[in-house]
Amino acid sequence: MNHIVPFYIVLPLAAAFLISILGRFIKGFSKVTAGFIFFTLLCLSFFYIFSGDHSTIVYNIGGWEPVNNIPIGIYLILDPFSGFMLCIINTMAFLSALYAVSYISLYTGENYFYTLLCIMVAGLNGVVVTGDLFNLYVFLEITVIASYALVAFGTEKEELEASFKYQVLGGIATTLILFSIGMIYWYTKTLNIPDIAGILNKSPDEKIVQFCQLMLIAGFGLKAAIMPFHGWLPDAHSSAPSSISAMLSGVVIKAAGLYVIFRLFFNMFQLTYEISILITAIGTLSMVVGVFLAIGQWDLKRLLAYHSISQMGYVIIGVGMGMMILANNGNKAFASLAIMGGLFHLINHAVFKGLLFLNAGAIEYRLGTRDLNKMGGLFEKMPVTSATSLTASMAISGIPPFNGFFSKLVIIIAAVLAKYYILAALAVFVSIITLASFMKFQRYAFFNRKSIKKAVNEVKDVPFLMKFSMIVLAVLCLALSLILIPGIRDTILQPAVDVLMGKNDYYINLLNM
Amino acid sequence: MIVFILCFILFLVGLFGILTSRNIIKIIIGLSIMEFSVYLFLVLIGYIENGQAPIITKDMINLPVVDPLPQAMVLTAIVIGLATKSMLMAIAIRLYKKFKTFDIRKITSLKG
Amino acid sequence: MITMKGMSPIVKKVSQLISAIIFLYGIYIIVHGHLTPGGGFAGGAVLSGAFIFLVLAFGTDVLNLRREEEEASVIEGLAILIFVLMATIGLFIGIRVFFNNYLPKGQIGELISAGVIPLYNIAVGIEVGAALFTIFLALVIYKEEISK
Numbered sequence: 001m002n003h004i005v006p007f008y009i010v011l012p013l014a015a016a017f018l019i020s021i022l023g024r025f026i027k028g029f030s031k032v033t034a035g036f037i038f039f040t041l042l043c044l045s046f047f048y049i050f051s052g053d054h055s056t057i058v059y060n061i062g063g064w065e066p067v068n069n070i071p072i073g074i075y076l077i078l079d080p081f082s083g084f085m086l087c088i089i090n091t092m093a094f095l096s097a098l099y100a101v102s103y104i105s106l107y108t109g110e111n112y113f114y115t116l117l118c119i120m121v122a123g124l125n126g127v128v129v130t131g132d133l134f135n136l137y138v139f140l141e142i143t144v145i146a147s148y149a150l151v152a153f154g155t156e157k158e159e160l161e162a163s164f165k166y167q168v169l170g171g172i173a174t175t176l177i178l179f180s181i182g183m184i185y186w187y188t189k190t191l192n193i194p195d196i197a198g199i200l201n202k203s204p205d206e207k208i209v210q211f212c213q214l215m216l217i218a219g220f221g222l223k224a225a226i227m228p229f230h231g232w233l234p235d236a237h238s239s240a241p242s243s244i245s246a247m248l249s250g251v252v253i254k255a256a257g258l259y260v261i262f263r264l265f266f267n268m269f270q271l272t273y274e275i276s277i278l279i280t281a282i283g284t285l286s287m288v289v290g291v292f293l294a295i296g297q298w299d300l301k302r303l304l305a306y307h308s309i310s311q312m313g314y315v316i317i318g319v320g321m322g323m324m325i326l327a328n329n330g331n332k333a334f335a336s337l338a339i340m341g342g343l344f345h346l347i348n349h350a351v352f353k354g355l356l357f358l359n360a361g362a363i364e365y366r367l368g369t370r371d372l373n374k375m376g377g378l379f380e381k382m383p384v385t386s387a388t389s390l391t392a393s394m395a396i397s398g399i400p401p402f403n404g405f406f407s408k409l410v411i412i413i414a415a416v417l418a419k420y421y422i423l424a425a426l427a428v429f430v431s432i433i434t435l436a437s438f439m440k441f442q443r444y445a446f447f448n449r450k451s452i453k454k455a456v457n458e459v460k461d462v463p464f465l466m467k468f469s470m471i472v473l474a475v476l477c478l479a480l481s482l483i484l485i486p487g488i489r490d491t492i493l494q495p496a497v498d499v500l501m502g503k504n505d506y507y508i509n510l511l512n513m
Numbered sequence: 514m515i516v517f518i519l520c521f522i523l524f525l526v527g528l529f530g531i532l533t534s535r536n537i538i539k540i541i542i543g544l545s546i547m548e549f550s551v552y553l554f555l556v557l558i559g560y561i562e563n564g565q566a567p568i569i570t571k572d573m574i575n576l577p578v579v580d581p582l583p584q585a586m587v588l589t590a591i592v593i594g595l596a597t598k599s600m601l602m603a604i605a606i607r608l609y610k611k612f613k614t615f616d617i618r619k620i621t622s623l624k625g
Numbered sequence: 626m627i628t629m630k631g632m633s634p635i636v637k638k639v640s641q642l643i644s645a646i647i648f649l650y651g652i653y654i655i656v657h658g659h660l661t662p663g664g665g666f667a668g669g670a671v672l673s674g675a676f677i678f679l680v681l682a683f684g685t686d687v688l689n690l691r692r693e694e695e696e697a698s699v700i701e702g703l704a705i706l707i708f709v710l711m712a713t714i715g716l717f718i719g720i721r722v723f724f725n726n727y728l729p730k731g732q733i734g735e736l737i738s739a740g741v742i743p744l745y746n747i748a749v750g751i752e753v754g755a756a757l758f759t760i761f762l763a764l765v766i767y768k769e770e771i772s773k
Contacts, residue, residue, distance in 0.1 A: 003716060006723040014709045017702040024699070062715075063722035134586050141593045148600055157611050157622040164604050164620075168531065171544045171597060178590060179524075179551050185583070186558040235623050568662070569733055592666055592753075599760045606767040 004044055005059040005076045008086060008125040009139075011037055016118035023111035030114040031101050037118065038094035041125070045086035054080050054495040058131070071192045077131035080495030084343070085128040085259055087492075088350045092250045093121045096243040099358055099469040102462065103243055103365055107153060113241070116153075120146035120247065124255045133181050133191045136260065140177070143256050144170050144223070150244045151236045162235035169232045173222035180215035183208060197268045213275055216264060217282075224257020226316060227286030230309050234293075237308065238301035238370070242361020245301060249308045250354035254346055258312065262319055266500040273327040280320030284426060287313025291430050295437045300360045300370045303441065304353065307396065310430060311349045317423055318342025318411040322500075325418055332501070334418045340489075340497045341410035348403040348480055352395040355473035359389035362462045362470065363445065372444040379446040381459040384467045386446045388474040393442055395477045397435035403480040410484070516557055523550035537605045537615045541598065548594050552587045559583030631684035640682035647675040655750035659739040665746040669753025676758045680765075690769075694762040697755045704752035711744060 015037040023030040056079040064073030097117060104110045119142060126139030148170065152163035185191055187208055188199045200209065218229070225233035233253070237245050265275065290310030297303040322339035325331065362385045363378065364370055379386045395402035398409075408431055415424035461467065483492055527550060530543025559580030565573075567581035605615070612620050631637060651671035658664030685693075712724045719727035731738030 003721075003723070006716075010709060010713060010723075014706060017705045017709075021699055021702040021706070024695070060722070062724040062726065063720045134589070138589060138593065141597070145593075145596055145600060148597075148604075152604055152607070155607060160604055160608050160611060161620055161623050164537070164601070164608060165623075167597065167601050167604065168540060168544065171601075172528075172531065172547070174593075174597070175524075175544075175547050175551050178548075179554065182551065182555045182558060182583070182586075185586075191582070239623075566662070568660075588666060599764075602764060603760075603767065606764060606771070610767070610771045 002057055002059055004048070005057055005078050005129060006061070007044065008041065008129055009122050011041060012118045012122035012125065016115045016122065019111060019118065020115045023114070030111050031097075034097045034114040034118060035094070035101075038090060038097050038121070041090040041121070042087075042094050045083060045090050048078065048083045049080070049087055049492060052491070056499075070190070071195050074135050075131040075192060075194075076129050077194070078129055079499050081263070081499040082128045084347070084492065084496040085255055086125060088347055089121065089124045089128065089251050089255055092247060092350055092354050093117070095469040095472060096246050096354070096358070098465050099246075099361070100241070100243040101465045103241070103361055103466060106365060107241060109153075113150075113153065116146045116150050117244070117247070120150065120252070124251060127255055128259060131193050133184065133193055133196065135191075136193075137174075137177055137181055140223070140256055140260070141174065143252060144174075147236075147240075147244075147248060147252055151240045151248075153241055153244070154239070158235075159239040162232070162239035166232045166236040169222055169229070173219045173229075176215050176219035176222070180212045180219065183212045183215070187212075193264070193268050200268065200270060209269065210272075210275075213265070213269060217261065217275075217278065220257050220261045221282065224253045224261065224312065225309055226257075226282050226312060227289055227309065228282065230286065230290070233309060234302050234305040237305035237357075238299060242301070242357050242364060245305075245361070246354040246357040249305065249357055250350040253308065253312065254315075254350065258315060258346070262500060265323065271323055271327040273324065276320055276323035276327050280317055280324060280423075283313045283316025283320050284423065285313070286310065287317060287430050288426060291433045291437065295433060295440070298372050300363065300372055300441065300445070301357065302370075303372075303437065304356050304360060307434065307437070308349075308353055310434065311345070311353065311396065313430075314408065314411060314427065315342045315346045315349065317427070318345060318414070319500075321411075321414060321418060321420060321423065324420075326501070330418065334414055336497055336501060337410065338414035338418065339500055340493055341407055341414050343496055344410060344483065344493060345404075345407035347483075348395065348407045348477075351473055351476045351480060352392040352402075352404060355388060355392040355470060355477065356396070358466070358470050358473065359385055359392065362466055365462055365466070366459045372441065375445045376448040377446075378459065382461045384461055384470065388470040389446070390442060391474040391477050393438040397438050398431045399435070401481055402477055403483075404477075406481050406484055517554070520550050520554045520557065523553065526550075535617050537608065537617060537620075540617070541601050541605065544601070545594070545598060548590075552590060552594075555583045555587045555590070632682050636682050640678050644675040644678045647671060647678065651675060651750070651754070655746055656736070656743065658746035658750075659742045660734065660736070665749025666753050668746075669750040669755075670757060672750065672754030673757035673761070676754075677761050680761070690762050690766055694759055694766065697759040697762065701752055701755035701759060704748050704755065708745060708748040708752065711741060711748065715741075 015033055019030045019033055056077060059076040059078070060071070061074045061076060066072065097114070100113065104113055107113065123139045123143030123146060127136055127143060130136050130139060148163055148167050151166055152159050184196060187206075188196050190196055190199065222229040237249050240248060261279070265271065265279070286309050290306055290313060294303050294306030294310060297306060319339050319342035322335040322342065325335035325338065360370065362382065363375065366382065367375065369375070391402065395404040398405045408427060412424045412427050415421070415427065482488055524547055527543045527545070527547030530546060531540055534540055534543060559582065561577050561579050564577045564579035567578045567584070608620060609615060614620070651668045651674070654663040654671060655665060655668030658668065715725040715727055716723055719725055726740035726742065728740040730740050737743070
């Protein structure tokens, strides 16, 4: 059981380079290998979540035992929160790899595509599993380098420009992160996250730690594209191939940005009220401004990308409210509810935004355009795409009984209970505008029978594997509502919330291993 | 202490370069300067007065050793920096092929 | 400038002689990675330097460069696979932990010591050499495409 931990990283990494070598000689090798590896990873992540054993696994690489209770060497730490993220990452990776089997015929160089996808998944799994600050930085860079290349995959004007923008801003973020890691190492003389947590626990709150916190928020905020740092996201996410957009929007900004912020601020630093207000404020800002930027867009994928910023805002205010309540020593049950709402929205957003990007890709695959004005009447021509995108649109705008409704409801209930009425009102308001914006999408793309263009008449629905991925995600949109049922909640969501709530357990686990 | 301040000034020089220059190559150079300042900072925090190199040999003198961990971190960071910079250069060459210019003001195919 | 004809005969002859020495120096740095400063990355950079030197002096047409790039990237992938394989073997030998040092450590300061670390260094050296050469060739090919 212990030994499965390094395989989350090794399997996709080995697959990436196997594909880059053997893919040149054997036709179709890349598709089969990538699909098989992602399926294995999917099984491994579900194996941990559903094994019923929610204890933390600490795996020290190279067998370096702690000396005098001071950990040396790199630790991999797999706890329910990591397992929760692993499930999202590997499910989305598997489905987008399946989707890409047909979709990638729009581009050349499928070997490079699958190699980069595997490297990206290896990096993401590494970010989620690692327990070492510098190691986290390395895996983060592996992820983003692969995604820079994938954004520029089409090598047309827009793609290259978007990728350049992404890389310059990503480079600045990297520098900030490395700088603050250096500062933390200077202050604590260790890189192990639980060990740092232990040291910061004993020492009083210092200015240098606050400085590091601000730098980390700026750095990971740039990676997660929360509001003041969002400039690159609409370009990068709309220019990438659609299956990659689904990965970038559904997984990368969460695992490489939000996951790290949550992990570091809950489990490593001491929660302070100022920092939690700051995090909630930028979350609220991105939630409100993102949706207003989205509603005026006519490029389908750009519209979806702006909605990603807005929906990330929901996740941040959910978790940020939990932070504020905990920092104020408020009611723990409310904090738990708020964090649970945030994490629930995180998994939901991965599913429905991934599905919407796959739909956009399906339309682009048949029509060759992303402009909403050039579509219309696709409802009859592409029934599966239409039905699944209707599901996803209803889920994202919060219509029962889809999953988006329940997660937004949980966040709003938590906000009302904790007496943050303004946040609750804003959440409802943004949800309504989201609904308006997706009604526009549905009307112009699928219904709107009057303006059927000639090009649309000969359109057929997409190949089977693309349909399959979309249908699975659409079913998940409905099925994930069931997570709130107590029995299922206790296996998936509640342990992850408990990891974030129980700050002290994180480093006590390490000492007791 | 003065070296840390110089380090920070180098960081700001890089940031200034990124923010003000219009040429893609100059932006990349600015980004590199910024990263180098961070590498310098990392090496400096591991330094000890009169410390010797952290290599185990047979005839080691009993002196304090400089912290080897920041050095390992810098090496790793340099490798990563190399990868990102070469990626950026490749994109810059491709951009030049499409737009026939390195001027960032003329590369505006994306709006909104 | 990289042209099909390359530089003058003097440069060609001298670069032929020197690149062998550079190559040997790169191998020296890689092999002594666990004893001296340097190791896989530094040595690999020197190795790729020897190749880049030759390409600069002799010059080849784009078709040849493409084939060389293909070969270099296959070697790079193989080196990484060997590295991963060596790390995974640690799961089955010795204390059965991923990445552990399962070979005898030997005497401090001797060439054959430190267990598997020299082997990792060699794999990293090959990988970095091939990768830097691939990057160089890719950039050259892009530039050639523009000038056409």
